[in-house]
Amino acid sequence: MLPNYYQFYCPVKILSGQLAVSNIPYEMTLLHAKKAFIITDKGVVKAGLIDIVKSAFEDSTCEMGCIFDDVPQDSGSSVVNKAAMLFEKEKCDCLIAVGGGSALDTAKGVNILVSENAKNLLKFQGVEKITKDLKPLIAVPTTAGTGSEVTKIAVIYNEDTKEKMAFVSDRLYPKIAVIDSRMTMTMPPKITAATGMDALTHAIEAYICLQNNPIDDIYAKTAIDLIRRYLIRSTENGKDEEARLGMANAALFAGIAFSNSMVGMVHALAHALGGVFHVPHGIANAILLPWCLEYNISKEPKKIAELAAILGGSLEYLEHTDLAHITVSLVRNLLQRLNRISNIPMRLRDAGVTRDKLSVAARLAINDGALIYNPAEVSYDDALTIYEKAF
Ligand SMILES: NC(=O)c1ccc[n+]([C@@H]2O[C@H](COP(=O)([O-])OP(=O)(O)OC[C@H]3O[C@@H](n4cnc5c(N)ncnc54)[C@H](O)[C@@H]3O)[C@@H](O)[C@H]2O)c1
Numbered sequence: 465m466l467p468n469y470y471q472f473y474c475p476v477k478i479l480s481g482q483l484a485v486s487n488i489p490y491e492m493t494l495l496h497a498k499k500a501f502i503i504t505d506k507g508v509v510k511a512g513l514i515d516i517v518k519s520a521f522e523d524s525t526c527e528m529g530c531i532f533d534d535v536p537q538d539s540g541s542s543v544v545n546k547a548a549m550l551f552e553k554e555k556c557d558c559l560i561a562v563g564g565g566s567a568l569d570t571a572k573g574v575n576i577l578v579s580e581n582a583k584n585l586l587k588f589q590g591v592e593k594i595t596k597d598l599k600p601l602i603a604v605p606t607t608a609g610t611g612s613e614v615t616k617i618a619v620i621y622n623e624d625t626k627e628k629m630a631f632v633s634d635r636l637y638p639k640i641a642v643i644d645s646r647m648t649m650t651m652p653p654k655i656t657a658a659t660g661m662d663a664l665t666h667a668i669e670a671y672i673c674l675q676n677n678p679i680d681d682i683y684a685k686t687a688i689d690l691i692r693r694y695l696i697r698s699t700e701n702g703k704d705e706e707a708r709l710g711m712a713n714a715a716l717f718a719g720i721a722f723s724n725s726m727v728g729m730v731h732a733l734a735h736a737l738g739g740v741f742h743v744p745h746g747i748a749n750a751i752l753l754p755w756c757l758e759y760n761i762s763k764e765p766k767k768i769a770e771l772a773a774i775l776g777g778s779l780e781y782l783e784h785t786d787l788a789h790i791t792v793s794l795v796r797n798l799l800q801r802l803n804r805i806s807n808i809p810m811r812l813r814d815a816g817v818t819r820d821k822l823s824v825a826a827r828l829a830i831n832d833g834a835l836i837y838n839p840a841e842v843s844y845d846d847a848l849t850i851y852e853k854a855f
């Protein structure tokens with residue numbers, strides 16, 4: 465059934481395939497840009513991925529102005545400020561983010577500061593607080609997870625409040641997403657598994673959340689289908705090019721879906737675990753996803769049931785609620801297999817979480833904006849119960 469009203473928007477040009485990175489300088493000329501500010505992290509540099517970007521510039525009149533590789537995991541506002549100052553100093557005119565969600569979101573934060581001519585990110589936090597058009601951002605994801613290359617969202621850690629700040633604006637969409645299988649082939653198995661589970665969480669939450677729409681549903685289902693085919697394969701064998709491209713596209717499709725539908729309680733609870741315990745985003749989502757899906761069955765049995773078929777377990781004669789429980793088991797099985805291959809933790813206690821601060825995380829989680837879109841309401845006690853089940 466169609467909703468009474470919905471919106472869908474994705475203004476990002478997508479380049480996907482072998483050697484897509486080679487087209488970046490040409491795309492820069494189309495954007496009237498000449499000098500790029502590269503934002504990345506040390507792990508990505510060490511994996512040789514910046515060299516791939518550099519080689520694309522060899523015969524070009526466009527240049528890589530400056531390489532900022534100081535992005536930490538779950539990047540924070542101080543890093544964004546530092547990079548923005550360097551961008552101004554080097555007089556760059558566009559940004560190329562090469563990395564996982566941390567590098568991509570840092571680039572979005574830097575873009576806000578340099579385009580708004582501002583010093584402090586705080587006042588742009590929230591929904592549609594950015595007033596100026598941003599500089600062109602070319603996003604080259606090297607993980608297959610966050611989908612930040614096609615989202616209007618940036619998540620940046622606030623070192624003072626120890627919370628993750630969310631920035632949401634149509635102006636935050638990158639101009640171009642470059643999906644090149646060479647860029648994810650070096651990802652270690654555990655990061656492949658964790659970021660892939662982030663993509664699965666985006667697709668599932670986009671599909672079942674209150675703001676979902678029929679266009680997002682198509683993107684979300686396609687993403688889940690690609691993840692079923694390729695997540696185990698790319699975790700088992702990082703050099704499997706077809707699986708890498710499949711997962712990179714899955715993350716992109718899931719990103720388009722949730723950038724419009726938004727996410728739900730898994731992300732609310734995961735953001736809080738990131739803030740309090742620094743659990744990597746994908747790992748927090750992976751552990752929480754089956755528990756939160758189970759929690760949502762009472763409100764959304766039909767949509768959760770529909771996912772069983774895509775995840776590989778179609779048993780159409782079953783009632784929606786029974787089928788929905790099969791969906792939860794399929795997600796749990798996937799996590800167990802990934803745990804065996806990559807050692808991704810299945811329990812919060814194995815991911816650096818301690819019981820004494822779960823109440824602090826639960827309090828943060830119930831104030832997270834993602835909860836607004838969750839099918840079922842979540843109280844402080846509910847959040848704490850989920851954390852304890854997943855502990
Ligand atoms: N903007 C959005 O729409 C959105 C959505 C979900 C999550 N996020 C944010 O994204 C961040 C997480 O991003 P992530 O999960 O992609 O991880 P990440 O960017 O933090 O990277 C994780 C690690 O993987 C390494 N790495 C990345 N690609 C590699 C490669 N190809 N080869 C070798 N090593 C590689 C990095 O060096 C880093 O050490 C969180 O801050 C999260 O809140 C943003």
Ligand SMILES: [Fe+2]
Pocket residue numbers: 610662665666731745749
């Ligand atoms: Fe996410």
